[in-house]
Amino acid sequence: MSLPFINRELSWLEFNQRVLNEALRSDLPLLERVKFLAITASNLDEFFQVRVGSLMLLQRSGRKNPDPSGMTPTQQLTAIRRRVQKMVEDQYHLFAEDLTKGLRSAGIRLLSTKGLTPTQYDQVAAAFHDQISPLLTPLAVVAGEEPPLVPALQLIVTCRVKDTETGAIRHVLIPIPDGVARRIPVSEVGDGVAFVLVEDVVALHAEELFPGEDVEATTCFRVTRNGDIAVQEDDASDLAGEMEEVLAARKLSGTVRLELPSSLPRDLAKVIQEVCGATSNETYRFAGPLALAGFMDLAFLPGFDQLRDEDWPSQPSPELAPGDSIFEAISRRDVLLHQPYESFEPVMRLIEEAADDPQVVSIKQVLYRTARQSRIIDALIRAAENGKTVTVLVELKARFDEARNLLRAEELQRAGAQIVYGVKGLKTHAKICLVVRREDGRLRRYVHLGTGNYNESTAKLYTDISLLTCRPEYGSDASLFFNAVTGRSKLLRFQRLVPAPTAMKPRLLELIASEAERARQGEPARILAKVNSLQDPEIIAALYQASKAGVEINLNVRGICCLKTGDARHSKHIRVVSVIDRFLEHARIFYFHQGGDPDIFIASADWMGRNLDRRVELMIPIEDSRARRRLLRILEAFFQDNTQASKILPDGSSERLKAAAGEKKFRAQEHFFKEARRTAKAREHERAMTFEPHVPK
Structure with missing residues (x-):
């Protein structure tokens, strides 16, 4: 018997509807609503380029094989057209009847x-x-x-x-x-x-x-x-x-x-x-100006701050004191960053300090998407010019960033960096940087591992997790990783890191099955996961089996969710929520209870076939006790959100969660910002009250 499965493309459109729902909210500041509307239009542009383009190629090739939801390419294109037409009507009704009038009243006239x-x-x-x-x-x-x-x-x-x-x-x-x-x-x-x-x-x-x-x-x-x-x-x-x-x-x-x-x-x-x-099948009619994505700059129009959300500036990490060497900070203990609530600056400092530090001998890094004016690339160029060994894997197959990556790769190469253009047959999507430094006559490895790109611009807009560590096992694994992707060898023999496409899916399936077996034995069993998308049929099948065994499963899935909720046979114990708020949820965090000795990971990969089977990715176990407790709190906060969270329904659509009568409102992103601000102030106060003796060098 086939398992219940929601169509991937229709699930993505329901995600875009959740973004559009933010634009429809009359309680949001006006220019924030304009921003969300522009995002939905930009999202649709990419959806048509990539997903609809792929389906049309399948249709024209005569392929009639159904996807896991049972729909042929033709059936999917028909359903997409019907759903998009409704979405477009909603977009333009909002633009004409609400936003344009609101802008005019606020002194912004088209x-x-x-x-x-x-x-x-x-x-x-x-x-x-x-x-x-x-x-x-x-x-x-x-x-x-x-x-x-x-x-x-x-x-x-x-x-x-x-x-x-x-x-x-x-x-x-x-x-x-x-x-x-x-x-x-x-x-x-x-x-x-x-x-x-x-x-x-x-x-x-x-x-x-x-x-x-x-x-x-x-x-x-x-x-x-x-x-x-x-x-x-x-x-x-x-x-x-x-x-x-x-x-x-x-x-x-x-x-x-x-x-x-x-x-x-x-x-x-x-x-x-x-x-x-x-043909008429590809033609869409619009009752207003085309290219609504082009109205994004209105959201940042100067002089209208009252029409925007209050700023939530990134806070300094409490692990780093002003003037601290980044290497000294990492040497003390692992540094976990929750971006953008905490600044991305420590990651950039790692690379910038490494570029100028005479003790650093080499830097190796994967670049997937970078900022237009990238401090990180500038630092890598400077490091190469300073005589350090710089190796950069530039992923040329990062869709729609290929041209920029080509240009920056050429700059790096001219500066003397060794450039590798990805891995044949796979996209390299892992987020990893390895710095090797000479200390006391030996070499020490410092590693950054994360869920997001090395892009200081999007680091202010996307929520991600970064780990900075000098644990020897992680440094050794990082060296093995770069040797594998640059030397075209196999991703094997890792001590801590779990790579895709070789080991991540088997490890995830093993962890899910382990929770299921514990539930069958009557033990407490629990899975919490935060991903951008959930589509892989094997992972979904394993989650269904775990649910049937009685495992409590809470999933925070921002975008595509092909798992069918509310199925009494398969997903009785699975709850799926999606949080859409001012920052784009991008972090991947996984928790498996494991009888009270939990395994907690961050990862560059979503639970999709493309990530687990056709990309070079990394899943990173978190060993620092404080970082583990913090990640669990982050995961749990999303399931307390009754302000910006939506429940994914059995048909793939969603329903916004609201605080019950007498229940206090809770907004996860606001909670994270206030927590980061409170922690930063407390750390600043602590430093102000502490006298540190000057130690002569």
Whole structure:
């Protein structure tokens, strides 16, 4: 008998609905709601590029094999279209009927070009001539010829143009380059701000691009192309060169979504569909401006702090005193960071101090996604220039970051770093840095292991866990790890670290089965886990078996959850919640009770087939007693949340949890911030009251 399984793609859409639900909340500050709406639009862009693109390839190949939920590619695409159409209606109703009106009342006005004052019209005209027109390249659509290549995810103004002498009609496309600002500001009475959208400005002045012709009609559209194009590694002798070809191929790949305004002339719609190679199945109509993700910058508009949440600044780790050497701090004991409540600074300090410390002889690191202006990469370049041995595994297959990773890898290589472009056939997603330092005539290894990327920008927005340690077993395992991924040997013989794809899934299945057996013997048995996604069929099957045995299972799954809750036979003892709040939940933490001597891990991997079977990942056991207790408290807090948590329902949708009558409200992220602030202040006070003697060196 097949096990109950929720479709992966529909589960992801329900996650995006939970994000949209935040935008729908009237009790949230206005610009926070705008931010959440923009996030849902950005999420959909990637969903269509990757997931819908992959399904369309399967459909066109004739594949009819069902997924674990029993749905064929065609059935999934049909269900996705129906669900997305409803989501889009909700997005645009919110934008038009709530957010736009709220912004106007707050002094932020989106104007139509039809209602501009003479002064505003002159400002828009000046902006078109000075900032926009020189960057535009009209593309003619000529009957009988190959249609022009339409850039993906760009706004494109389509014009019906009539020759004033001959009366001939033709159509022209005007792509708006990414570098052009979406909002064109105009003067406004009072303290408010006003702006028009760049696509409206281009449409207003399009006739200036076609001397001797009249522009009879204009509309805007946007196309999404398949981004699920893999590197053919079996044939690639030069992975960097192959990746450049993949990036180019994405620009030419098939259309997976065409976005059009709800009302537009039929001839323009037909021309656009023919140019994009889109049918009605790929076409979506929108009752408002396209590309809502482009409104994200409104959330950070200066001068409107009252429309945003109160800032929650990262706090310094209590383990690190001002002026402390990072190596001295780690030597004292393991340092566990809960980001962004605690600052990511210690991780950057490890690499920056290592770059300049004359005692450091080598640095090895995996880079998956980095910041645009990365202090970490700058430090690695400096370390190489300072004569240290620097080895960096740069994952070129980090989707949508490939171009940036290529450029930074070249910079590192020019500085003298040894660059490895990932592992053949796998993505390297592990978060690990190894620093080797000469101390008292011997070599000592310092290791950073974490759940998040080496990206100081997202470290302020994503919740993650970092472990800084110099435990010999972890250092030895780190060396083995880098030897394996750079020397193309097997991920074996580790003392503490648990790698994927070789050992992580078997170890997880063993731990789940162990809890199940303890429950059958009448012992207390408990599993707590926090992951971004839960999809792997073997892990789900094992959790079902554990539930049937009586194991208490609490899962905090932010996004995709293919496990079916509420099934009396299979998931009676499984509870799944999802927390959506101001920070993106990104940490992976696992707890197995093990008869009162629990195993607690952090990991770079979610419980998905792609992570456990097709990526190089790491699961890290936590041995420091204080860190273990802290991680358990973090896990348990999410299951106390009755403010930002949603319960995952049997059909894959979700229901927001609310405090019962008389029950105190509890918000996990707010609790973590206040706890970090309280701990930092207490540590600062303790240091202020303590006299430390000066020790001559």
